[in-house]
Amino acid sequence: MSLSERLLDGRSLPPNLRVFVWGMHRPTPAPRLTALHHTSQLRTLDLSGNHSLFSNAIAELLPHLPHLQTLNVSKGKFAPGDVVQLLTAMSQRPSLQHVLMRQCNLPRTALPLLVACIAAWPSLRRLDLAGLYLPPQAFKAMVTALGRCPNFASLSLRFPPYTDAMWRAIAPALGAGLLKWRRVFFSECEPTAVQVVQCLRRLLKHNQEAFTVTCCKGYSAAALQNTYTALLDELAILPPTREAAACVVAFVKLE
Numbered sequence: 001m002s003l004s005e006r007l008l009d010g011r012s013l014p015p016n017l018r019v020f021v022w023g024m025h026r027p028t029p030a031p032r033l034t035a036l037h038h039t040s041q042l043r044t045l046d047l048s049g050n051h052s053l054f055s056n057a058i059a060e061l062l063p064h065l066p067h068l069q070t071l072n073v074s075k076g077k078f079a080p081g082d083v084v085q086l087l088t089a090m091s092q093r094p095s096l097q098h099v100l101m102r103q104c105n106l107p108r109t110a111l112p113l114l115v116a117c118i119a120a121w122p123s124l125r126r127l128d129l130a131g132l133y134l135p136p137q138a139f140k141a142m143v144t145a146l147g148r149c150p151n152f153a154s155l156s157l158r159f160p161p162y163t164d165a166m167w168r169a170i171a172p173a174l175g176a177g178l179l180k181w182r183r184v185f186f187s188e189c190e191p192t193a194v195q196v197v198q199c200l201r202r203l204l205k206h207n208q209e210a211f212t213v214t215c216c217k218g219y220s221a222a223a224l225q226n227t228y229t230a231l232l233d234e235l236a237i238l239p240p241t242r243e244a245a246a247c248v249v250a251f252v253k254l255e
Contacts, residue, residue, distance in 0.1 A: 013039050021046040033057045037064045048074040048100065055082035059089035068093055074102035074128070083110045091117040100128040102156070103254070111138045118145040130156040130187040131254050136166045144173040152181060159186035159251065161195055167202040175206040178247045188254035193227065196251070200231055203249075210240045215251040224251070 013020075017039040036042065042065050047058065055078040062068070071090065078086065083106060090096065091113075099121070106114065106129075115138065118124065127146065134142060139160060146152050155177070162170070178184065191199075200213065213228045215221050232239055240246035 015039060016041050018042060019044040019046075022050055033061045036061055040064065040066060042068055044068075044070040044072075046070070046072040047076070048072045048102075050076070055079070055086040059085045062089040062093055065093070067095055069095055069123075070098040070100075071096060072098075072100040073104065074100050076101075076104050078104065078106075080107045080109065083107065084113060087113045087117055091120040094120055094122060096121045097123045097151075098126040098128075099124065100126070101132075102128050102130040104129075104132070106132060108135070108138075111135075112141075115141045115145055118142070118149065122149065123151055124149045125151050126154040127152075128154075128156040129158075130185065131158050133158045133160060136160070136162060136170065140170045140173050143170070143177050147173060147177050147180070152177075154183040154185070155181065156185040156187055158188050158254075159191050159195075161191065162199070164198045164202070167198050171202040171206040175203050178203060178211050178249070179207060179209065181247050182245075184247065184249045185252050186250065187252050191251070193223075196224070197227060197231065200228060200249075201235075204231060204235050204237055208235075208237060210237050211247045211249055212240055213249050213251075216253050 013035050015038050017036075018041060020036060020039070020042060021044070036045075045061075045065065045068060055073075055076065058073065059082075062071075071093075073086075087110060090099070111134065118127075124146075134157060139157075143155075146155060160166075174184075204210070210232055213224060215224050229239070
């Protein structure tokens with residue numbers, strides 16, 4: 001019997017399994033996650049794109065995976081009530097290093113619990129919430145919490161169309177992160193030039209240290225670089241050198 005057949009039949013998978021990926025984008029029977037209850041050595045659980053799964057089934061599985069490092073539930077369609085159960089279970093997995101919840105449409109009521117989870121993940125390195133909009137207070141709370149994670153390196157969020165006053169309030173927390181992190185991705189966004197300048201100006205004024213700015217195809221890379229260079233000149237801040245490991249702030253299209 002193949003692993004897929006055993007999974008669909010609910011039979012136990014090998015206990016030494018380290019990586020499990022079930023990302024079905026076409027109609028397919030939902031795997032019986034009880035088959036993973038004895039895979040205590042599992043390090044990676046990738047269920048991205050699988051719309052047939054229920055978050056409570058994932059929540060019931062997580063206590064059986066004490067060494068889990070990567071959890072990917074991107075594009076999952078979760079009921080608001082089930083998200084609480086899922087996040088609660090995730091908060092009890094301190095081994096998590098990479099948490100991916102791209103395009104999950106998390107309800108705003110779940111954001112405080114998501115932020116609270118960060119303190120429970122001391123080894124967190126990557127948090128991918130691409131497509132998720134955070135209100136200013138939630139954004140500030142999240143980047144403040146991430147700033148306390150010693151190994152954190154990469155954050156993905158939807159670009160928030162904040163006012164200059166909002167960016168001024170957030171700049172200390174986000175700026176502190178930029179001094180330590182490797183990547184910040186602002187996704188699913190078409191910000192105006194004014195919005196981008198407000199964000200970059202506040203961060204530069206606070207840090208007094210440059211970071212690297214990039215954008216993907218579809219945006220005016222030359223215009224962005226010219227604007228950023230002008231900001232550096234205006235604030236008398238030297239651009240990052242090739243030798244410096246400056247954080248990259250990227251404006252990207254969401255796939």
